[in-house]
Structures are given as C-alpha cells and as structure tokens.
Amino acid sequence: MRRIYESDALRRDDGPFSPTEVKRQKRPQRNGTGEPSFLSKFIPQAMANKAVYVSVTTPRKTYPRGVPIPFSVHFKNSMPFSVSIPTKSPLLWTWNIDEIIEASHVSVRDPPDETDRFGFNRGERKTFTRRWSQSFRLTDSTWEPAATGRYTIGVGINVDDPVSAGLYDEVTIEIVDE
Amino acid sequence: MALLEIKDLTVRFYTQEGVVTAVDNLSYQIKRGEKFGVVGESGAGKSVTALSLMRLIDSPGRIESGEILFKGQNILDMTEKEVRSLRGNEISMIFQDAQTALNPVYTVGEQISEAMRHHLGYSNEEARERSIQLLDQVGIPEAETRYSDYPHEFSGGMQQRAVIAMALSCDPDLLLCDEPTTALDVTIETQILDLIEELADEFDTAVQLITHDLGVVADICDRVMVMYAGKPVEKAPVEELYYDPKHPYTVGLMSSIPRVGDTRDRLQTIPGTMPDLVELPPGCSFHPRCPFAEDACTTTEPALIDIESSDEATVDSSRAAACLEYTDQLQNGLDYEVRVVDENTGSEMNPTQTGGSQNV
Numbered sequence: 295m296r297r298i299y300e301s302d303a304l305r306r307d308d309g310p311f312s313p314t315e316v317k318r319q320k321r322p323q324r325n326g327t328g329e330p331s332f333l334s335k336f337i338p339q340a341m342a343n344k345a346v347y348v349s350v351t352t353p354r355k356t357y358p359r360g361v362p363i364p365f366s367v368h369f370k371n372s373m374p375f376s377v378s379i380p381t382k383s384p385l386l387w388t389w390n391i392d393e394i395i396e397a398s399h400v401s402v403r404d405p406p407d408e409t410d411r412f413g414f415n416r417g418e419r420k421t422f423t424r425r426w427s428q429s430f431r432l433t434d435s436t437w438e439p440a441a442t443g444r445y446t447i448g449v450g451i452n453v454d455d456p457v458s459a460g461l462y463d464e465v466t467i468e469i470v471d472e
Numbered sequence: 473m474a475l476l477e478i479k480d481l482t483v484r485f486y487t488q489e490g491v492v493t494a495v496d497n498l499s500y501q502i503k504r505g506e507k508f509g510v511v512g513e514s515g516a517g518k519s520v521t522a523l524s525l526m527r528l529i530d531s532p533g534r535i536e537s538g539e540i541l542f543k544g545q546n547i548l549d550m551t552e553k554e555v556r557s558l559r560g561n562e563i564s565m566i567f568q569d570a571q572t573a574l575n576p577v578y579t580v581g582e583q584i585s586e587a588m589r590h591h592l593g594y595s596n597e598e599a600r601e602r603s604i605q606l607l608d609q610v611g612i613p614e615a616e617t618r619y620s621d622y623p624h625e626f627s628g629g630m631q632q633r634a635v636i637a638m639a640l641s642c643d644p645d646l647l648l649c650d651e652p653t654t655a656l657d658v659t660i661e662t663q664i665l666d667l668i669e670e671l672a673d674e675f676d677t678a679v680q681l682i683t684h685d686l687g688v689v690a691d692i693c694d695r696v697m698v699m700y701a702g703k704p705v706e707k708a709p710v711e712e713l714y715y716d717p718k719h720p721y722t723v724g725l726m727s728s729i730p731r732v733g734d735t736r737d738r739l740q741t742i743p744g745t746m747p748d749l750v751e752l753p754p755g756c757s758f759h760p761r762c763p764f765a766e767d768a769c770t771t772t773e774p775a776l777i778d779i780e781s782s783d784e785a786t787v788d789s790s791r792a793a794a795c796l797e798y799t800d801q802l803q804n805g806l807d808y809e810v811r812v813v814d815e816n817t818g819s820e821m822n823p824t825q826t827g828g829s830q831n832v
C-alpha cells in the first residue's frame with residue numbers, strides 16, 4: 295500500500311515541523327497528469343485525442359449473481375511523442391454501468407472545480423483495474439444488488455463528450471442465476 | 473471550548489489510478505491537556521488526518537471539506553504565514569521516522585535552537601542554553617557535548633528523543649505523535665512512550681497519538697478513536713474500549729495486541745487486508761473481514777451511533793460505534809466475549825462481558 299510519507303502529496307520545506315525529503319527515488323509520480331511536456335503544448339487537441347486509445351475489458355462475458363465483476367481499463371498513447379488531454383477536473387477518467395457513473399445514483403464525490411490534464415509519455419500504456427460489486431448505490435449509505443440481465447460497463451476520459459472525442463469504450467456483460 | 477475540533481473533514485487524493493478518499497467526513501475533538509489516541513492499520517487515514525491539521529497536504533491531495541478549529545480558529549482559513557507560525561510553535565509533530573524530521577546537514581542542537589529563535593525570539597545564547605536543558609530533560613547524556621553532534625551520530629532512540637526535545641521546545645499546546653516508536657525496539661519504545669507521557673503532563677500539552685497498536689494507546693491515552701478505511705468506527709474512553717469494545721474491528725485489533733511470549737505476527741488475527749481506498753466495498757467497509765457480517769452489511773453503511781442515546785453521534789458523544797448492531801439492523805447480533813486476564817497470575821480479572829473469545 296502506498297503510504298502518505300512516500301507520496302508526493304506532502305508539503306516539504308526547511309521548517310522543523312514539516313517532513314524533509316527522504317528516498318525521493320521511490321516516490322510515485324504526482325497524479326500522473328503532470329505538466330504537459332514542451333512539445334505536447336503544440337499538438338492540436340484533436341490530434342492528441344486521436345493519439346490516445348481507451349479500452350475496457352472483462353475476463354468473462356457472464357457472471358453469476360453477487361460475484362464482483364473485475365474489469366481492466368487501458369489507455370494507450372500511440373504516438374512517438376508525449377501528449378496530454380485536458381480534463382474537466384482532477385478526476386481524470388470515470389467508469390459507469392449503463393451510463394450510471396460509478397454505479398451510483400448519488401454523486402459520491404465533488405471534484406474541485408478546476409481543470410487538469412491526463413498526460414502520457416510517448417507510446418505509454420496505462421492499465422488500471424476496478425471491480426463492480428454488482429450493486430447500485432441508491433443513497434449516501436444504501437446500495438441495491440443488480441438484477442440478472444445485461445449491463446454495459448463504460449469507461450471514458452473526463453472530457454465534455456468522450457464518445458465523440460473518441461476517448462470512450464464499453465463492454466457488455468451478463469449477470470445470470472447460477 | 474475544545475483545544476482542537478475537527479468537523480466533517482474529508483481529504484482526497486486525485487491520482488491517475490482513481491480518487492483515494494483517505495479521510496471521510498471525520499469529526500472529533502481534543503480538550504486541553506488531553507491525550508487522545510487514533511488507532512488503525514496502515515491506510516486507515518491516521519497520518520493524513522494529522523498532516524491535515526498541520527496543513528501539510530499538497531497536490532494531488534486535497535482537503536475537500538470540513539473545518540479544523542484550533543482554539544476556535546479554522547486552520548483551513550489561515551494564511552500560509554499564520555499556519556507557519558502555528559506549526560512547531562503551538563502545534564508540533566513527532567513523525568514516525570525521526571530521520572524525516574531531522575535535517576542531516578545541521579547539528580541536532582542547532583535544529584532545536586532554530587525553532588526557539590524563530591518562534592520565541594530567543595537570542596543565540598538563550599536558545600543554546602534552553603536546548604541543552606531540553607536534551608538533558610529527554611534523557612540524552614552529556615547534553616552539552618551532544619548539542620554539536622549531527623543526527624547520524626545519534627542512535628535511533630536518541631534521534632527520537634532529540635525530536636521530542638525539538639517538538640517541546642516552544643511549549644506547544646498540542647503535540648501530534650505519528651507512530652513515534654514504530655521504528656524502535658520494544659525496550660526503547662517503552663522509554664519513549666513514558667517520556668512523551670511524562671513531558672506532556674509536565675508541559676500540560678495535549679497529545680494526539682497515532683498508532684496501529686492498541687497496546688500503546690492503553691499506556692498513554694485518555695480517549696481513543698479507532699479508524700478504518702478513512703472513517704471512525706469507534707470512539708471511547710480508553711478503559712471502556714478495553715473492557716467493553718463495541719465494534720468488531722476493535723475486537724480484532726485487541727486480539728492482535730502481542731502478549732509476553734506470544735510470537736504471532738501482530739495483525740494477522742484479523743483476516744484480510746484494508747480495502748483499496750479507491751474502491752471501497754458497498755455497505756459497511758469492514759464487511760469483507762467481519763466475522764459477524766450479514767446481508768444487510770453489504771447494502772447499508774452504518775452511521776456512527778452514540779451508544780447511550782442511540783442517535784447519530786456528535787463530537788460530544790463519549791461512546792460511539794459504527795455498526796448496524798446499534799441501529800438494530802443485524803439479525804444475529806454481535807456475539808463476542810471479552811476476557812481480561814491478569815498477565816502475571818493468568819487468572820481472569822473481570823469475568824466475561826458481552827460479546828468473542830478474545831483474551832485481552
């Protein structure tokens with residue numbers, strides 16, 4: 295597990311009561327958005343969008359009821375130079391079930407009202423995994439199990455219209471009674 | 473007025489893997505001179521809470537909501553200059569690793585003096601004299617000579633003593649100790665804990681002690697908050713927590729307290745690991761590890777309930793726990809039993825309270 299002391303998210307200065315730098319080389323990158331490289335600033339946005347592929351996959355197509363469904367989210371920059379996609383907030387990408395963001399009928403978080411960037415080095419691939427618990431959040435504190443049937447898992451970069459921008463993918467799975 | 477009051481604090485980290493909710497809607501208070509323990513496994517949000525108090529969280533971390541009132545003033549609304557004068561002066565911190573706090577290029581004495589010159593306006597000579605006195609007080613032999621030593625010339629235990637001297641140099645009202653003894657062996661651990669307790673009493677300093685070890689809390693604290701996955705799951709005066717724990721996670725932590733001659737790995741007695749804070753399980757975050765979990769636990773997140781009134785807990789609630797048991801939503805209830813055994817005689821001191829077969 296990544297510890298706060300190893301992260302980049304600590305204010306460090308010379309004051310005696312803020313932590314000093316330790317073992318910098320082991321620290322993970324900032325949120326990966328990073329500053330856009332010098333070159334990527336000159337790449338037209340439409341081209342940057344085309345450069346990045348988004349895909350979502352599941353190990354199987356059908357799952358018995360109640361079993362969490364794992365899915366992998368892949369992002370790939372196909373260009374030999376770095377690109378970055380401006381996002382609506384520091385939330386860089388989102389997933390949804392049948393267009394319900396993070397399978398929740400209530401907004402679970404309130405990302406800061408500021409834009410950010412999802413940055414990729416040349417040819418970089420990023421893969422993240424998630425699990426859908428087969429339930430939908432109804433309120434802040436209650437969930438309801440999903441019924442059997444087909445569901446679409448969608449993943450998109452957090453831009454205005456990820457589908458038209460080509461920064462979206464989806465996969466359909468089925469929940470069945472065993 | 474409480475010395476420190478945290479209200480609905482939420483801290484998130486926006487990473488490319490997803491959003492980590494490190495602290496979720498957390499509220500608690502610490503009174504003047506009180507020793508308050510924050511307990512939980514790694515990843516429970518304890519350190520993030522302490523660092524938020526010092527406003528040391530930086531991007532991609534964000535304090536998204538809440539208030540941190542120190543003597544009635546919201547730290548989150550202060551200017552950077554105001555926070556800097558608070559840090560190390562009225563609130564000081566002892567980190568897990570003394571090396572994190574000590575700057576390797578300055579002598580130990582110089583670092584203690586610097587804080588006093590900066591915050592208290594001491595002259596060089598006054599600061600030096602007081603630093604030597606403090607080094608002596610925290611048990612560093614030949615304090616006058618060691619004043620000019622560099623941190624690497626001190627052993628781990630001595631470094632932590634020097635950090636304590638530094639933390640107390642400006643007579644703070646609140647001392648945040650984050651796993652102050654984790655890097656030390658057991659004998660030194662006891663000495664350092666005794667020292668913190670003794671000096672906190674002497675200086676009338678409130679202490680927030682963060683640890684993964686309930687045994688450490690028992691030695692020092694008046695009240696305890698147990699955290700799991702960024703949220704408080706139980707709050708209680710320390711004695712009540714030991715004799716009558718109300719949350720299954722607390723019970724699990726208690727059975728992990730090592731006893732003399734016990735060579736088990738400490739936290740292995742709670743099966744499973746802390747959930748990934750990017751995607752918490754639905755319902756009660758503890759349900760995948762809880763021996764009492766029922767279907768309801770997978771669909772309903774328990775609120776923190778005041779055990780006496782059965783209403784939602786407030787910062788004033790002396791005993792509170794977040795389990796569906798306290799809103800009558802469990803069918804089978806919690807069924808554990810606490811046995812308090814005298815370590816010396818092996819006899820039971822207080823035969824069975826409700827609820828596991830945890831020997832504590």
Ligand code: SF4
Nearest residue numbers: 756759762769795796
């Ligand atoms: S609510 Fe359920 S899962 Fe959570 S602690 Fe209580 S019994 Fe265990």
